Each structure stands twice: as C-alpha cells, then as structure tokens.
Amino acid sequence: MTIMSSTARCLGLVILLLGLTTPAAATPTAPELGHAGRWLTDELGRVVTLHGVNLVYKYPPYFPAAGGFGENDAQFLAENGFNAVRLGFAWNAVEPQPGVYDDNYIAQIKQTQQLLARYNIYSLIDSHQDAFNESVGASWSGFPYWATVTDGFPLQPDPGFPLVYFTSPAQNQTWANFWRDHAAPDGVGLQEHYAAMWAHVAQSFADEPYVLGYDLINEPWPGWEYPTCFPQGCPQFESGVLAPFEAKVMNAIRRVDPKHLLFYEPSVTNDFGTPNWMPNPTGDPNAGMSFHDYCVGPIDTCVSNGLARADLEGVVGLVTEFGATKDSAKLTRLADTFDDNMASWLFWSQPQNQTPGHPQEPPTGPNLMDPAIVRPYPHAIAGTPLQWHYDSATGTFTIRYSARRADSGEPFPREARTEVYLPQSNYPDGYQVEIQGANVVSVPDARLLQLTTNPGQDTVQVTVTRR
Structure with missing residues (x-):
C-alpha cells in the first residue's frame, strides 16, 4: 500500500503542464476513439470515460x-x-x-x-x-x-x-x-x-x-x-x-x-x-x-x-x-x-x-x-473498470480496475498510464491518495492523477480523499 499526501502548492505548474487552461498552438492530432464491447477505448487500448x-x-x-x-x-x-x-x-x-x-x-x-x-x-x-x-x-x-x-x-x-x-x-x-x-x-x-x-x-x-x-x-x-x-x-x-x-x-x-x-x-x-x-x-x-x-x-x-x-x-x-x-x-x-x-x-x-x-x-x-x-472520474484506464464511486458529501472517490486490456485480456505495458480527473472545486485544499497495486507518477495535486500499475498486479484499488 502506498499513501501520498499532497497540497495545492503545485497547482499552477500542473495546469500549465497538463494544458487544461491553455490550448495547443495548433489543433492537435488525436487518434480516433474505438470500442471494446461497451467500453470506449483509445489508441492504446485504454478504457475512456x-x-x-x-x-x-x-x-x-x-x-x-x-x-x-x-x-x-x-x-x-x-x-x-x-x-x-x-x-x-x-x-x-x-x-x-x-x-x-x-x-x-x-x-x-x-x-x-x-x-x-x-x-x-x-x-x-x-x-x-x-x-x-x-x-x-x-x-x-x-x-x-x-x-x-x-x-x-x-x-x-x-x-x-x-x-x-x-x-x-x-x-x-x-x-x-x-x-x-x-x-x-x-x-x-x-x-x-x-x-x-x-x-x-x-x-x-x-x-x-x-x-x-x-x-x-x-x-x-x-x-x-x-x-x-x-x-x-x-x-x-x-x-x-x-x-x-x-x-x-x-x-x-x-x-x-x-x-x-x-x-x-x-x-x-x-x-x-x-x-x-x-x-x-x-x-x-x-x-x-x-x-x-x-x-x-x-x-x-x-x-x-x-x-x-x-x-x-x-x-x-x-x-x-x-x-x-x-x-x-x-x-x-x-x-x-x-x-x-x-x-x-x-x-x-x-x-x-x-x-x-x-x-x-x-x-x-x-x-x-x-x-x-x-465530479472525479477516470479519463482513461490502463485496464478494464470494475467499479468506481464518488461520495459528494465527503469527497471520497474510489476506483477499482483490472490491469488487463478490455479488448484482449492481455496486460498493459508497464509505462501505460491510468488518468483520473480530480476537480479543484471538489478538492480545494488538495487530496491524498491511497493505492494498492500501482504508483502515482503525476505531480502533487494534479487535476489529472496519473498511475502506473506495479509489475505482476492484476487489480488496482485507488481511494482519493480531501485534505
């Protein structure tokens, strides 16, 4: 289990890095979305919400x-x-x-x-x-x-x-x-x-x-x-x-x-x-x-x-x-x-x-x-979603997903990232993350929480709470 405490000190940098307020200089080239059964998927095979x-x-x-x-x-x-x-x-x-x-x-x-x-x-x-x-x-x-x-x-x-x-x-x-x-x-x-x-x-x-x-x-x-x-x-x-x-x-x-x-x-x-x-x-x-x-x-x-x-x-x-x-x-x-x-x-x-x-x-x-x-939600999951839930009263967001692809059941490459959107309005003073089966690779308090699955893990469990 990994626990990461975070504050809002890096918010300005995160916004700049993630491009959430400033568009690209030119229209980006985006791969098309496809699907695996009921799930929308991106070019990497991640499930998109x-x-x-x-x-x-x-x-x-x-x-x-x-x-x-x-x-x-x-x-x-x-x-x-x-x-x-x-x-x-x-x-x-x-x-x-x-x-x-x-x-x-x-x-x-x-x-x-x-x-x-x-x-x-x-x-x-x-x-x-x-x-x-x-x-x-x-x-x-x-x-x-x-x-x-x-x-x-x-x-x-x-x-x-x-x-x-x-x-x-x-x-x-x-x-x-x-x-x-x-x-x-x-x-x-x-x-x-x-x-x-x-x-x-x-x-x-x-x-x-x-x-x-x-x-x-x-x-x-x-x-x-x-x-x-x-x-x-x-x-x-x-x-x-x-x-x-x-x-x-x-x-x-x-x-x-x-x-x-x-x-x-x-x-x-x-x-x-x-x-x-x-x-x-x-x-x-x-x-x-x-x-x-x-x-x-x-x-x-x-x-x-x-x-x-x-x-x-x-x-x-x-x-x-x-x-x-x-x-x-x-x-x-x-x-x-x-x-x-x-x-x-x-x-x-x-x-x-x-x-x-x-x-x-x-x-x-x-x-x-x-x-x-x-509210929080998974932008992209390097795996197949099993469950997610947001408690608006407490600001607690939980997600659990299989680390295997929705289209083939095969594991993702180690560098594949799961991305969870965490609104500033829901976490005004930052958040902390409790994880099983993955590591955080984004900067503290990023609006887009990024995770990579640990080798050999079949299931990832994440809990986000307000600071």
Whole structure:
C-alpha cells in the first residue's frame, strides 16, 4: 500500500503542464476513439470515460457561435473537466431546399468543433430536432418545412413541445409520412434526402481530430404508432421501421467516413423507461447506441435498459442526454447512478430547453453545465473498470480496475498510464491518495492523477480523499 499526501502548492505548474487552461498552438492530432464491447477505448487500448454537455442552438442561424459560444466557453468546459460535447446541427439549415446544401452553415458547426478540439474536447456531431418543425408544433425548426408533409391534418390541439407529440394530428401524420419515405418536392424520398444530407455533413468531419462520431437522429418519434410503445416499448417500430431508416444513414456515412463511431438512437419513448428493443441497424462493428435518461419514478430503468441493450448488440452505450433541471439533489443522484453503471454521459442543461415555459438561454459555458455534475472520474484506464464511486458529501472517490486490456485480456505495458480527473472545486485544499497495486507518477495535486500499475498486479484499488 502506498499513501501520498499532497497540497495545492503545485497547482499552477500542473495546469500549465497538463494544458487544461491553455490550448495547443495548433489543433492537435488525436487518434480516433474505438470500442471494446461497451467500453470506449483509445489508441492504446485504454478504457475512456466521457463527461460532457450538449451544445445545440435552436434559434436561426442554428449554430452555437451565433448564440455567443466561443473561446472562453470552450476553456470553461475544459477547466471543469468536460471532455466531450454533443454538438447539434439542424437539417433545416444544412439543406434549406431539396438537394441544396449550405456549406457555409456546415463550416460554422465545424469551426466550433475545431475550437473544442483545441481544448482536447471530443465532439459528437448530432442531427437535432424536437417535434420536427414549427409548422407542426415544434418549438424550433430542426427539420425542414419542405420535409414536413401533413396531408392537411390539423395542428390543433397544440399544447407545445413536448406534449404536442401526443395531441397533434399534423405532428403524427408528418412522422408517419417520414417513416413511409414520402417523396420530397423533387420526387426523391425524404429518407434518401436525409441520408444524403448526413453524408454531406460527415464528409466535412471525416478527417478532423477529436470527432467522437455521429449521432444519427435525436429522439425519433413513432408517429401514430406511439400508443403501442407503452408500457413495453416499440419492438416492431424499432426493428421494422426505425432500424431500416438508420441503416440508410449509416451506409451513406460509411461511404465518406469509414472510421468514426456511428451512434444510432432508439425511439424517444425509451427516454422515459420503456424497454429498449433497438438493434444495431447494419451490424456495423464500429457503432454505438445513443440513449437518454429522463426516467421518472423511484427506479431509474433508463440506464440499465440502454446499457443492457448496447451490451447485447456489442456496441458502445452512451447517455447523450439527461438532466434538463436545476435540482442539484436530482442531478447528484443521476450522476451517482451513472457512476454505479460506469457510464459515459452528456448533460442537457435546463437553459438549453425551449419549451412554452422556458426559452433557450445563450449557449455559453455556465449555461451548459451545473456544479452538481462536476465530479472525479477516470479519463482513461490502463485496464478494464470494475467499479468506481464518488461520495459528494465527503469527497471520497474510489476506483477499482483490472490491469488487463478490455479488448484482449492481455496486460498493459508497464509505462501505460491510468488518468483520473480530480476537480479543484471538489478538492480545494488538495487530496491524498491511497493505492494498492500501482504508483502515482503525476505531480502533487494534479487535476489529472496519473498511475502506473506495479509489475505482476492484476487489480488496482485507488481511494482519493480531501485534505
């Protein structure tokens, strides 16, 4: 057992050495993230965990910089330990007319991705919508007007997003026509337009560093079939309708980008805890499932359902939305649940809501996060995680991991490093570390605690406590 006491005297040096507040002079070249089963992995085979936020700007012109997101905000996220962003774009803005693409708009999204990359933050490029289009009751037009086919069904009753899903004939008929691949004004199917649009977008990001992958569609709604999805989920819709649609998108992207992870989504009804039946649409080995956690009730089934389904399909499971509240106690409980499941996650802040009672606020640093979700976590593990836990009351963080690779079961080289992020806000006077099976190789009180496994050790146990 090794015990190391530490203070805050070296904090300034550590920040400089680790580059947590100062970006590199040029955009870094980052190896792509892959996966070993449910685990994200880096080029060394280490298991990577992501803590991040959503960044979706829902007002014209639909890109974050127009809402004020800039250098200071990227730095703010990095300083609070966030290493991932779900970066949303609007199909409506990419393809304002059928077959006509706005490359200037895509360039704006790309500039934000490149800014985040300079702070070592991965971007999950996300095609975002909420209730399709304003003409059918959405709070913003994520999808185009020309793709919104109502067949004359009335909008009313329209209580606003998200209840409009359950009440509006126009809303549900629009989705029904989308799932039927109704022809756009130029005679090409809506789904073919969507897949081609995605290929056009992905082509711009295919060679960019710090791209996590592509989130194919945010919260797809079943349309008129939604009553069949409660309480047992949507097995027929997800396997028979949604999966073939997302397969078109995956195949289109793969023609321009063979390497990045493709994150497909199940029906939005899964957000509330119904069983998840979503298959890997193409069987692509480099895929993941993006799912959300807005479960209600005393038992959170969203995380277990999502991760269990991802594990069954042999893909990465990633919580790409949760929160939408300022209730610190609830956020702490959710973060604890994710830790218990060793899950990566991306937070949805309440200021990003755009509902009848809450217009979206500027997408700037403090509006994108909540102090309740800033906590220790393993950036990268030279091994396979077995358990980690953070007690926010005492500031005690524990982690236990196997020293063997998640992909092969083989041991890591002796110099391979495990990296644990320890926020200054959680350890204002420094911390001490108690270790079994490894040695500390970072400087005292580093925000990124670095460890190397001792020779012959199969398991490492680490406990971090406040000074």
